Amino acid sequence: MERSSVMVAVLVIEDDPTIRRSLQLALERYGHAVSVAADGLSGLELFREERPDLLLLDVMLPHxxxxxxxxxxxxxxxxxxxxxxxxxxxxxxxxxxxxGADDYVVKPVDTAVLVARIRTLLRRGSLPVAPRRPTGTAAPGPLAFGDLTVDPRGLEVCRAGVPVPLTPTELRLLLEFAAGPGIVLDRRKLLRDVWDYGWEGDTRVADLCVQRLRKKIGAERIETVRGFGYKLRR
Structure with a gap:
């Protein structure tokens, strides 16, 4: 079994004691330092005390x-x-x-898969980044698409001069579109590039994310190309 060469502090927040203990032991075997909490409020308090490198949490938590x-x-x-x-x-x-979650897994999940997802998150970090560019090529300055302005360097988005609050996922998605305005991006490519690996669910996830992004930047800004995907209008 391959172990992590760098000890990572993981906070596991899970109300089921059997699952909680199983996750703790499994992650410790991979070389992680693990703290645990049994509910959301105590988990939040422990997070503020310990400032872990990553949070692993259940959706259905008490309190x-x-x-x-x-x-x-x-x-x-x-x-x-x-x-x-x-x-x-x-x-x-x-x-x-x-x-605000960076990734979502459906239980039960294989421990090796879970550790791989953790490594992916830690490798790329939770902050949005601009799409990959050739070596030596700098990210462009602010880009304008109608009344929408996207700054890939400052990671800022404004609509008619007013800042648009986007989640990290929405911002990564918009940066992917802004890197190639007018280019049609299919759903699986968006899911692969935005989350850095092949999404294991269906492509409706991309559709729903695009819908939420449209509400914030203007429905007309992202065009649906039926049967193919989406593109950002210039």
Missing amino acids: LDGIGLSRRVREESQVPILMMSARGDSLDVVSGLEA
Whole structure:
């Protein structure tokens, strides 16, 4: 079994004692330092005390559920958040991502897969980044699309001069569109590039994320190309 060469502090927030203990032992075997909490409120308190490198939390938690906890954490930190749930419907996944989670896995999940997802999150960090560019090529300055302005360097988005609050997922999605305005991007490419690996669910996740982004930047700004995907209008 391959172990992590760098000890990572992981906070596991899970109300089921059997699952909680199983996750703790499994992650410790991979070389992680693991703290645990059994509910959302105690998990939030422990997060503030320990400032872990990553949060692994269940959605259905007592006192403060995973959605509410994720939103509270996002008010003060960009720590990577990996959300777990037995509910794998697209709407549930998007709700978790929109609450600030960086990834969402459906239980039960294989330990090796879980550790790989943790490594991916830690490798890229939870902050949005501009799409990859050739070596030596700098990110462009602010880009204008009608009344929408996107700054890939400052990671800022304005509409008619007013800042647009986007979640990390929404911002990564918009940066992907802005890197190639007028170019049609299919759903699987968006999911692969925005989340850095092949999404294991269906492509409705991309559709729902695009819908939420449209509400914030203007429905007319992202065009649906039926049967193919989406493109950002110049």
